[in-house]
Amino acid sequence: MTPLRYARAVDAQDAVLQATTGATYLGGGTNLVDLMRETIERPEKLVDVSGLAVGVEETENGGLMIGAGTRNTAIAAHPLVRQRYPVLARAILAGASAQIRNMATAGGNLLQRTRCAYFYDESGSRCNKRQPGQGCDALGGFNRNHAILGASDACVAVHPSDMAVALASLDAVVHTRTSKGERQIALTELHRLPGDHPDIETVLEPGELVTGISLPPALPRSTYRKVRDRSSYAFALVSVAGAIDLADGHIRDVRLALGGVAPRPWRAYRAEDVLRGGPIGKVAFAAAADAELSHAQALRDNGFKIELARRTIVAVLDELTGDPA
Amino acid sequence: MSIVVNGMPAEVPGDPRVSLLDFLREQLHLHGTKKGCDQGACGACTVLADGERILSCLALAVQYDGRSITTIEGVGSATDLHPLQQAFIDHDGFQCGYCTPGQICSAIGMADEIRRGVPSHVTDDLDAADMPFSHEELRERMSGNLCRCGAHNGIIDAIATTLAPLPERATEAAE
Ligand SMILES: Cc1cc2nc3c(=O)[nH]c(=O)nc-3n(C[C@H](O)[C@H](O)[C@H](O)COP(=O)(O)OP(=O)(O)OC[C@H]3O[C@@H](n4cnc5c(N)ncnc54)[C@H](O)[C@@H]3O)c2cc1C
Ligand code: FES
Ligand code: FES
Numbered sequence: 001m002t003p004l005r006y007a008r009a010v011d012a013q014d015a016v017l018q019a020t021t022g023a024t025y026l027g028g029g030t031n032l033v034d035l036m037r038e039t040i041e042r043p044e045k046l047v048d049v050s051g052l053a054v055g056v057e058e059t060e061n062g063g064l065m066i067g068a069g070t071r072n073t074a075i076a077a078h079p080l081v082r083q084r085y086p087v088l089a090r091a092i093l094a095g096a097s098a099q100i101r102n103m104a105t106a107g108g109n110l111l112q113r114t115r116c117a118y119f120y121d122e123s124g125s126r127c128n129k130r131q132p133g134q135g136c137d138a139l140g141g142f143n144r145n146h147a148i149l150g151a152s153d154a155c156v157a158v159h160p161s162d163m164a165v166a167l168a169s170l171d172a173v174v175h176t177r178t179s180k181g182e183r184q185i186a187l188t189e190l191h192r193l194p195g196d197h198p199d200i201e202t203v204l205e206p207g208e209l210v211t212g213i214s215l216p217p218a219l220p221r222s223t224y225r226k227v228r229d230r231s232s233y234a235f236a237l238v239s240v241a242g243a244i245d246l247a248d249g250h251i252r253d254v255r256l257a258l259g260g261v262a263p264r265p266w267r268a269y270r271a272e273d274v275l276r277g278g279p280i281g282k283v284a285f286a287a288a289a290d291a292e293l294s295h296a297q298a299l300r301d302n303g304f305k306i307e308l309a310r311r312t313i314v315a316v317l318d319e320l321t322g323d324p325a
Numbered sequence: 326m327s328i329v330v331n332g333m334p335a336e337v338p339g340d341p342r343v344s345l346l347d348f349l350r351e352q353l354h355l356h357g358t359k360k361g362c363d364q365g366a367c368g369a370c371t372v373l374a375d376g377e378r379i380l381s382c383l384a385l386a387v388q389y390d391g392r393s394i395t396t397i398e399g400v401g402s403a404t405d406l407h408p409l410q411q412a413f414i415d416h417d418g419f420q421c422g423y424c425t426p427g428q429i430c431s432a433i434g435m436a437d438e439i440r441r442g443v444p445s446h447v448t449d450d451l452d453a454a455d456m457p458f459s460h461e462e463l464r465e466r467m468s469g470n471l472c473r474c475g476a477h478n479g480i481i482d483a484i485a486t487t488l489a490p491l492p493e494r495a496t497e498a499a500e
Contacts, residue, residue: 004340004341004342005341006341006385006387006388026385026388028383029383029384029385029388030365030380030383033344033383033384033385034364034365034383036342037363037364046341046385048388050388073438073443076443076444077441077442077443077444082444082451082452083451083452086451089444089451090446090451093444093445093446093448094446096365096469097368097380097468097469097470098378098431098434098435098438098445098466098469099368099371099378099379099380099431099434099469100365100380100383100469102377102378102379102434103379103380103383103384231468232446232465232468233468233469
């Protein structure tokens with residue numbers, strides 16, 4: 001058994017200093033502890049950052065700054081999130097269970113790893129994410145939950161986060177820190193598509209700490225819809241985050257992102273392009289969904305996700321353009 | 326270093342791998358908290374950390390150094406039942422009882438979340454100052470606690486009659 005050390009970081013600078021080779025940051029532990037128990041993650045040292053950067057604050061430009069250590073429940077319950085970013089509150093509340101949301105941090109939620117069963121099956125299955133070059137048993141296996149967009153021949157796993165899908169639709173920016181300094185990364189650029197290297201999941205450097213997530217001012221209306229196998233406590237088959245700004249009976253601005261269908265929170269730029277500046281109505285909504293999904297590729301078991309995504313996009317747009325309840 | 330468990334300080338384990346659940350059960354011999362799945366999927370291991378419900382199977386004990394943990398043993402005892410424990414008996418809120426300690430700790434944490442105005446997935450008006458204590462809300466909010474015996478209806482009834490604010494309890498009874 002490899003020995004394991006634990007250290008609680010006192011601030012971001014200390015965290016980065018402590019994150020030497022073999023170390024991993026620990027948030028709420030709800031994903032990492034499980035992966036360590038399955039021996040998929042084998043850190044030598046845990047740097048606990050769950051007490052750093054806790055809180056949600058309004059920024060000067062009317063947006064929000066969410067500290068990386070803020071618990072998922074605290075984000076969803078924050079008055080400004082509920083009033084201005086319902087899509088974010090709803091996405092978080094649609095994920096996991098209350099107990100897990102009380103533990104999980106914003107940073108950990110973004111960087112949680114896939115729930116692909118072959119990735120988890122350390123002793124029995126091949127997985128290019130776990131063991132680069134080994135092969136992918138999901139490709140020809142049970143792939144009902146897998147990706148229809150953005151996948152590669154090396155990996156078809158999906159990113160499991162609901163919160164990150166809402167953040168992708170909100171043009172969120174991820175703030176990070178390394179020993180060399182600080183930088184900002186668009187949330188939509190944080191996760192890499194798998195290509196030939198599904199083991200490299202984000203653009204973060206080793207030891208790069210997520211310190212916060214900032215949001216620009218919100219569009220007037222937004223919502224999140226999640227479709228899953230049971231009505232609570234299950235990962236998404238398909239989810240849609242949407243935000244809209246209407247003017248004189250047409251769509252002035254719109255943002256859409258999809259969950260459960262791709263290796264990263266999937267910003268639906270193609271659908272947005274079809275909708276922006278155009279009319280409201282089922283015909284336009286269906287055309288937008290088709291524009292996004294014309295690039296979708298079904299595996300053996302997950303073809304249903306294409307139609308499900310199409311219908312969920314249309315339903316979300318209907319909800320956002322209907323009379324306010 | 327210590328974790329306060331049901332009011333008593335206990336020394337934090339030296340191995341950071343030890344989960345809060347194993348710490349409670351194996352080091353403190355508090356067997357009330359149950360291990361169902363050990364991977365966050367069932368809620369049997371739910372305890373309260375400074376009053377908030379968490380899953381002790383996904384918590385490393387070291388991370389809770391300096392925090393205060395309440396387990397079912399701290400909620401009530403055989404001779405001094407918590408009103409919610411009595412209500413579980415009255416409403417057939419269990420059969421085998423394996424999920425019950427987690428259900429009860431979870432319900433106590435949940436009632437506090439409603440009082441603090443934390444919304445849920447089924448809350449229509451995210452902006453509302455008061456969160457409803459309806460059966461629909463309770464079912465969603467308790468969905469992180471599975472019961473393999475299918476005692477969910479009794480569980481929700483027990484919670485509604487015990488933890489709902491008094492005016493809402495009166496309406497439930499009148500229905
Ligand atoms: C049964 C179950 C059901 C679930 N259902 C859902 C669901 O429906 N929807 C959903 O979205 N999620 C779901 N989840 C996942 C849950 O949301 C994540 O486990 C959680 O958000 C991870 O947050 P954490 O703080 O606990 O992360 P940790 O487990 O602590 O860390 C996760 C990863 O992030 C890294 N990390 C953490 N913080 C930082 C930081 N500040 N900087 C850099 N790296 C960092 C860690 O090193 C680790 O690699 C479920 C989990 C379980 C167990
Ligand atoms: S034992 Fe912790 S959730 Fe099942
Ligand atoms: S009473 Fe048996 S599992 Fe709930």
